[in-house]
Amino acid sequence: MLSKKTQYAFHALIYLAENVDKGPILISEIAQEKNISIKFLENILLELKNAGILGSKKGKGGGYYLMKPPKEVPLARIIRLLDGPIALLPCVSLNYYERCENCRDEAVCGLNEVMGRVRDSALKILENKTLKDILTRNS
Amino acid sequence: MLSKKTQYAFHALIYLAENVDKGPILISEIAQEKNISIKFLENILLELKNAGILGSKKGKGGGYYLMKPPKEVPLARIIRLLDGPIALLPCVSLNYYERCENCRDEAVCGLNEVMGRVRDSALKILENKTLKDILTRNS
DNA sequence: ATAAATCCTATAAAAAAGATAGACTAAATA
DNA sequence: TATTTAGTCTATCTTTTTTATAGGATTTAT
Structure with missing residues (x-):
């Protein structure tokens, strides 16, 4: 079985992919929409970022976004x-x-x-x- | 990944299947041949027995054996x-x-x-x- | 009777998974 | 430039699972 971590990652990525048009998405928004512990999700998104899959922007209007088109x-x-x-x-x-x-x-x-x-x-x-x-x- | 438990089970079952002609096989023999902790293996074989996959015989000349032909x-x-x-x-x-x-x-x-x-x-x-x-x- | 073997249950030790905390850094904007 | 917002980073904690061990009970052959 995949770990919760990986399961959460998939759901978060799905959410990001389905909202590409909205620009950077808040961790807190994903956590709420997908019913995931916000702090846990924070670590996961960071890991995805460090791996080059996600990008992020700090400060107001910030959040996470995909670095590549979903099909890649x-x-x-x-x-x-x-x-x-x-x-x-x-x-x-x-x-x-x-x-x-x-x-x-x-x-x-x-x-x-x-x-x-x-x-x-x-x-x-x-x-x-x-x-x-x-x-x-x-x- | 499969747990060590399951991996050990497969190796033990292989050993038993490859030695059906020898009658009951000692836990200790399997453990030695397959490089598995004997006490851990004991639990595993017991579980396989309780599930009806293996049979056993106690005392001298005892050991474990398959309850069904390997292809089943x-x-x-x-x-x-x-x-x-x-x-x-x-x-x-x-x-x-x-x-x-x-x-x-x-x-x-x-x-x-x-x-x-x-x-x-x-x-x-x-x-x-x-x-x-x-x-x-x-x- | 004795020795040989599995049976059974409990527990311990280690590792992994899941979750949380909090100070730090960067960016926007008023 | 002060304030607020939001991600960064690292550490720690808790719980669960995995892996392994211990030791007495039971059964069987001789």
Whole structure:
């Protein structure tokens, strides 16, 4: 399961994407609209900013905004940033690989093989679907 | 990521499946062969037994053994038993569903839709691949 | 009887997740 | 330029989950 952090990030990003025309959006507004603890959300948005996904403006009229068009932000990027590996096992992770401590040879491990396929099938979706694809349906 | 518990369970089950002919297998043997803490493994095997996946015999000559042929144990069963939901979000989980707290209407939420697809693609593999499919490759 | 093994429950230790606090910095504007 | 507004940064706290261990109870073979 994705952590609350990542779930909140998605909902915040959706809100930002659906309100691009309004200019910078207040943390407090997002927190209220999406029912998220404001202080927790603050940290999350900052992390997204430091990763170059969001931009911000301080002072009156300030807030957060997307740095890229929604269709250029793959979902996998957000998950990896805030949650870490997408794979179910360290030994099949592309970005957070760790050697398996419990089997003799990964090249011959059937678990490794199957979990590699699960990873691929998830990535096929998560690398290609973007923020744009998770905005409100039928709109 | 799957928890260590689930990872250990898979390796233990693989060992048991690859040694069905030997009769009951000692916890200590599995622990040693697969490099798992024996006491932790004890709890895991007990849980698998209580779920009807393993059987056991006490006393001399005792140990653990599979209750079903490996090809009748889907990987999804093990994951759900020890780790819980396979889905990335509570609102798309088939077995551990929880309503989304952050969006107005799941029926119209694009995140819900995409994560539902990720779940389906993972389940397509994890429901159909069994213990038999993760035994040592090329054998 | 004894030794061998699992059973069972409790608990502890460590790590991760979730949330909060508060002082600091930058920008707008009156 | 003082004030207000809003993000920045870092630290800490609490809770939950994960990982692991302890030890007596029970069952079985010999």
